[in-house]
Amino acid sequence: MAEITTAQIKELRESTGAGMMDCKKALVENNGDMEAAVDWLRTKGLAKAAKKAGRVAAEGLVGVASRDNIAALVELNSETDFAARSEAFQDIVRKVTTLALDAEGDLDKLLATPFPGSDRNVGEYVAQMVGTIGENMNVRRTTALRVSQGVVANYIHNQTVPGLGKIGVIVALESSADADKLADFGKQVAMHIAAAAPLATTTDELDPQIVERERAVLIEQARESGKPENIIEKMVEGRIRKYYEEVVLLSQPWVMDPDLTVAKAVEAAGKELGAAIAVTGFARFVLGEGIEKEEGDFAAEVAAAAS
Numbered sequence: 001m002a003e004i005t006t007a008q009i010k011e012l013r014e015s016t017g018a019g020m021m022d023c024k025k026a027l028v029e030n031n032g033d034m035e036a037a038v039d040w041l042r043t044k045g046l047a048k049a050a051k052k053a054g055r056v057a058a059e060g061l062v063g064v065a066s067r068d069n070i071a072a073l074v075e076l077n078s079e080t081d082f083a084a085r086s087e088a089f090q091d092i093v094r095k096v097t098t099l100a101l102d103a104e105g106d107l108d109k110l111l112a113t114p115f116p117g118s119d120r121n122v123g124e125y126v127a128q129m130v131g132t133i134g135e136n137m138n139v140r141r142t143t144a145l146r147v148s149q150g151v152v153a154n155y156i157h158n159q160t161v162p163g164l165g166k167i168g169v170i171v172a173l174e175s176s177a178d179a180d181k182l183a184d185f186g187k188q189v190a191m192h193i194a195a196a197a198p199l200a201t202t203t204d205e206l207d208p209q210i211v212e213r214e215r216a217v218l219i220e221q222a223r224e225s226g227k228p229e230n231i232i233e234k235m236v237e238g239r240i241r242k243y244y245e246e247v248v249l250l251s252q253p254w255v256m257d258p259d260l261t262v263a264k265a266v267e268a269a270g271k272e273l274g275a276a277i278a279v280t281g282f283a284r285f286v287l288g289e290g291i292e293k294e295e296g297d298f299a300a301e302v303a304a305a306a307s
Contacts, residue, residue: 002032058288062168063097071152072100072144153186177273198249
């Protein structure tokens with residue numbers, strides 16, 4: 001039997017929300033296999049999330065910038081929210097995000113781009129400013145979307161100052177419709193994405209491994225109900241369709257009118273604007289997602305559970 005460590009229990013607890021003793025049992029039952037333990041907890045109805053979700057702990061800002069038919073997102077982290085509220089930090093994020101338009105989602109290219117008004121590139125300038133601001137900082141990630149015709153709309157949630165905040169979304173809409181009206185609708189789609197957190201634009205774009213893993217968990221849950229296999233198959237297919245409604249953008253209920261799906265809302269907007277609209281992609285950055293912050297009193301609690 002594999003040795004179960006406190007670190008494994010901590011990781012499983014944070015990714016599922018299940019209790020520590022349940023996490024320990026799940027790991028023991030699955031010989032330390034983390035993914036199998038997550039699925040075991042979900043089968044028993046003990047896990048709170050359908051997918052792994054890292055603890056949101058890093059501070060800083062998410063920035064968005066747009067120009068013509070392109071928009072970009074950047075996440076720049078700091079150690080404290082106090083630093084993120086400073087004008088110096090915000091000015092760096094704003095400038096780096098503008099430069100990200102030309103980098104078009106390539107982080108290495110962005111870091112190598114000359115920083116305005118200095119003799120350093122972005123990576124070097126941010127490193128230099130660590131001493132000025134007094135905290136560790138880093139440009140964590142960037143992405144960009146472009147359309148051949150249409151708009152790339154954007155939205156910042158929990159906005160600190162214009163273009164900077166805690167959650168940033170960009171969404172690409174290909175269409176020959178009036179650009180201003182299309183941008184207004186695009187902002188609504190971006191707000192929906194910020195709230196509903198889809199994983200993919202269409203079902204075809206979902207990672208097949210994620211879908212199969214979801215299906216396997218649903219099958220085990222259905223079997224525990226004691227239903228015959230032919231009934232289980234129908235139950236699972238129905239639940240998979242429900243899963244798509246939860247995680248696929250175009251299948252989700254439209255936040256502005258839950259009686260419509262996003263796909264139907266896009267279709268209706270196209271008719272209203274006089275030109276078909278295609279949502280070709282989106283990106284959603286949540287500040288600090290997937291980054292852990294140490295919690296000083298947690299070690300003793302886990303150690304007690306592991307003993």
